[in-house]
Amino acid sequence: MDYQAFREAPLPESCCLNFTSSNITHLDWGTLVGVQGLRELYLSHCSITNISNAQGVPPALEILHLSHNLLESLPGSFLENAPNLRVLYLDSNQLQELPRSFLKASSQVQEVYLGFNALTFLPASLLKPSLLQLQLSNNSWDCSCALLTNLEGWSSQAAEVICHTPEHYHGVGLQSIPRDELCHSHGLTALFICLPLLLILISITWCFCRQKKKTNYSLQSRSQSHRAMAERSNVPVSAEPHHYIPYELPAAPSKTEKKVLLGKPVVLQPFVDSLESSRDLYEEVEIQVGSPSSSQVPSHEGQLGTPEPRAEELGSEPEVDTVSVSEVLKDSADREKIYMSQSTSYYNLVPGIELEDSDNLEYETIDLH
Numbered sequence: 001m002d003y004q005a006f007r008e009a010p011l012p013e014s015c016c017l018n019f020t021s022s023n024i025t026h027l028d029w030g031t032l033v034g035v036q037g038l039r040e041l042y043l044s045h046c047s048i049t050n051i052s053n054a055q056g057v058p059p060a061l062e063i064l065h066l067s068h069n070l071l072e073s074l075p076g077s078f079l080e081n082a083p084n085l086r087v088l089y090l091d092s093n094q095l096q097e098l099p100r101s102f103l104k105a106s107s108q109v110q111e112v113y114l115g116f117n118a119l120t121f122l123p124a125s126l127l128k129p130s131l132l133q134l135q136l137s138n139n140s141w142d143c144s145c146a147l148l149t150n151l152e153g154w155s156s157q158a159a160e161v162i163c164h165t166p167e168h169y170h171g172v173g174l175q176s177i178p179r180d181e182l183c184h185s186h187g188l189t190a191l192f193i194c195l196p197l198l199l200i201l202i203s204i205t206w207c208f209c210r211q212k213k214k215t216n217y218s219l220q221s222r223s224q225s226h227r228a229m230a231e232r233s234n235v236p237v238s239a240e241p242h243h244y245i246p247y248e249l250p251a252a253p254s255k256t257e258k259k260v261l262l263g264k265p266v267v268l269q270p271f272v273d274s275l276e277s278s279r280d281l282y283e284e285v286e287i288q289v290g291s292p293s294s295s296q297v298p299s300h301e302g303q304l305g306t307p308e309p310r311a312e313e314l315g316s317e318p319e320v321d322t323v324s325v326s327e328v329l330k331d332s333a334d335r336e337k338i339y340m341s342q343s344t345s346y347y348n349l350v351p352g353i354e355l356e357d358s359d360n361l362e363y364e365t366i367d368l369h
Helices: 003-008 145-150 179-232 255-261 300-304 325-348
Strands: 016-018 026-028 040-042 050-052 063-065 087-089 111-113 133-135 163-165 266-269 284-288 320-323
Touching: 145 179
Parallel strands: 016 040, 026 050, 040 063, 063 087, 087 111, 111 133
Antiparallel strands: 266 284, 284 320
């Protein structure tokens, strides 16, 4: 039957279809799946280059001829579910590989012809216990440990396998290669590929760890140095040496200090108390708060003969504020100590700056005699 005539008028039912030597080129497999009772199908010498709509298979198909065509590959699901298939001819094509699930459900297959193709590997799903004839000659087999493992127990079929690759096994029969040599060679190849990469990875890891160790050592040494300087200067050491403490400005001067800093006259009056010898020699300070004229020095004219005005003429005496000299000096000394302590703590956090013991000034007691 001519294939083109069949496509124009498909047969709903037939036991056998023979399209041998028809010029098909593109085979629509879906037009054949719908034929009921189809057991034998002949598609040899049809110049078929590809197969489309390969899902499914005629349920009763037992014999399929697809030899002497131009097939280079098969669809992934082609003949995956053909439970009644017994004989398959795929020889004399240009097949380079077979689907991984090829003949997966064909538990009754007895004859498979795959000779005179360009196959390099044989899927394990094809090797069934029911298989009686398997043609594998004249292919481009890649002799590997996996191929040898798949053909274990199929000595007659393995005898037809002639190695095409690797190059040093070209033309050598698969059965003549010792298993240890074939599998070991691939193991060494994988080792030689992975070993340089492993060495590079180890080198990078070692360099990274060494750099990290040097950085940690430098930070630790710097931290110990700052801690030692802080201990020598009696500055409390922070638990986190790299935590920066914000600088706080000194508090505003007290009312008494403002008066002193503004240049108002200060009169020191000694106070002697025989009953309280433990008190300061200079106990109180009088600050003249009067008018500017009261603090001026007498003019030259008054010294020449002009009588100085009496207290009654000047009116009441100016107000006088009294504060303790010890309180003023102590307040100033405390503020200076706080400032020096904060400065030392701040500069200890700056790398490269070392403070000597002389930087922390000692405060001496001032004798006012």
